[in-house]
Amino acid sequence: xxxxxxxxxxxxxxxxxxxxxxxxxxxxxxxxxxxxxxxxxxxxxxxxxxxxxxxxxxxxxxxxxxxxxxxxxxxxxxxxxxxxxxxxxxxxxxxxxxxxxxxxxxxxxxxxxx
Amino acid sequence: xxxxxxxxxxxxxxxxxxxxxxxxxxxxxxxxxxxxxxxxxxxxxxxxxxxxxxxxxxxxxxxxxxxxxxxxxxxxxxxxxxxxxxxxxxxxxxxxxxxxxxxxxxxxxxxxxxx
Numbered sequence: 001x002x003x004x005x006x007x008x009x010x011x012x013x014x015x016x017x018x019x020x021x022x023x024x025x026x027x028x029x030x031x032x033x034x035x036x037x038x039x040x041x042x043x044x045x046x047x048x049x050x051x052x053x054x055x056x057x058x059x060x061x062x063x064x065x066x067x068x069x070x071x072x073x074x075x076x077x078x079x080x081x082x083x084x085x086x087x088x089x090x091x092x093x094x095x096x097x098x099x100x101x102x103x104x105x106x107x108x109x110x111x112x113x114x
Numbered sequence: 115x116x117x118x119x120x121x122x123x124x125x126x127x128x129x130x131x132x133x134x135x136x137x138x139x140x141x142x143x144x145x146x147x148x149x150x151x152x153x154x155x156x157x158x159x160x161x162x163x164x165x166x167x168x169x170x171x172x173x174x175x176x177x178x179x180x181x182x183x184x185x186x187x188x189x190x191x192x193x194x195x196x197x198x199x200x201x202x203x204x205x206x207x208x209x210x211x212x213x214x215x216x217x218x219x220x221x222x223x224x225x226x227x228x229x
Contacts, residue, residue: 036220043116043204044220090157099170100208100216101147104157 002027004091006105013081014113021076021108023091032094033074034102035065039087047089050074061085086112117141118207118221126227132193135224139186139207145169146188147208147218148180152201160203163188195228202226 048059117140159172163182206218
């Protein structure tokens with residue numbers, strides 16, 4: 001069965017430090033992967049997506065993610081975190097077929113220390 | 115702003131009641147998805163409509179139903195509400211159906227509180 005695992009429930013980083021959020025997926029075919037961000041009281045905003053080609057994907061707000069098939073991972077990175085990046089981050093896989101429902105991980109809550 | 119609108123933003127009601135959540139997709143999008151976000155279940159897919167027709171059901175209770183109208187807006191109806199139905203309900207839209215690379219754009223959600 002398809003699934004997404006985000007091993008880190010909560011992460012705290014200092015402003016200006018680098019960030020890596022982990023995501024592992026289980027999917028039988030080539031996965032279509034997404035990272036969304038949810039700020040407090042807000043909806044989900046797409047940061048980036050991967051479905052083919054270059055395994056290093058650039059997104060909005062300075063984020064990037066690297067698809068590693070051998071490790072079934074799609075980790076999100078940012079070289080220098082800003083206080084405004086504090087939010088909850090969700091990794092998801094699109095399952096396709098008759099529907100393209102998204103299966104989400106449990107999310108990682110990012111806190112940024114001044 | 116994703117272009118997806120949801121009303122109301124907040125809804126407080128009592129157990130046993132029925133409510134209707136409304137979603138207007140982005141202009142041109144034919145697919146509408148409903149998701150539920152709760153503390154114990156996380157973000158879960160409920161149901162998908164494409165151009166007025168139901169395409170797939172996920173973990174949607176029998177007390178819940180949805181439809182998509184000719185103008186493409188969608189409504190999620192929740193009846194015989196229980197305390198455990200308290201959650202954030204998201205609507206998302208995308209252009210096509212069954213295209214895995216298609217991006218789903220999410221609305222701001224409706225927070226339902228059942229007392």
